[in-house]
Amino acid sequence: MLIILKENIKTLGKIGEVVKVKPGYARNFLFRLKKAVKATKENLAKLEGERLLLEEENRKKLNLAHELASFLNDKFVILVKQASEDGKIFGSVTRRNIAEALLNEGCAIDHRSLSFSGMGIKNLGEYKVNIELHSEVIVPITVHIVKSETDAHELKKIKLQQQE
Template structure:
């Protein structure tokens, strides 16, 4: 589907660009959030006639976002979650969780404004990008801990209390699975051997 952008959209284009996107992306995100219009002849003419007005509105929103970004600079948000002794969360922290936590701090945002490279599944400190406007981004530090006390210690140290990355945890999980498989195999072989002994005794 072709749409005309009403504002800058990350990895897509600038205001006024006509771009091709997936129909679902247009219907579920761009169109209902008034970030774009279907690129029909009438809509393109409408945009051309409203371009200066739209640019002025965009400039005003950007200036407002820049003021908010100054207030948000250096913002740190703690999220208290249950986790194992290895630091693995029972669940994960998502963009919605972060948006809710930032909103609780007095800065209303929604999950679409939060950019994450993945869902966080470990305790620790994570820098997260929040887009207050398509052209205004502020970095927020997310402090995921098991308690307020641990969150305070992590903030003071500048790192997780339990320093284990995903690769280490996956290696530990694989090792545990391999050990369990070996135990199961040994048990099966022992049971088979015992059954063989019973058969021999019965034959004798």
């Protein structure tokens, strides 16, 4: 299916480009989030007229993403999870868990913008998680998974001292 991109998408292209994607991806993701429209003559003409407006809107989103990136710089999240003696978590830590922890820290991030290797975190420890604020702005944060509230308080104290 041919579509016209209404915003920059890292894996597909830039604003105004006509690209070919699978129909399900277009219908279920790109069209729903208003990131693209079907490639027709009418839409091409309409988009050409709106191109400057879309580029200005994209610049504003990029500036907001840079501001949020400066706020998130050196951020860390500490999650307390029950674990076995060898460090395996009962269950796993998902993107939603991390997004909720960030929300508690005062930063509302969509869980779909978080990425890390694997499907979930299943062991205690320190992990790097990337937050994609914009197709051009990706911010890494550190997620610490600890076994108890005491460990969390001690780790937070150490991290805050290191940042000073």
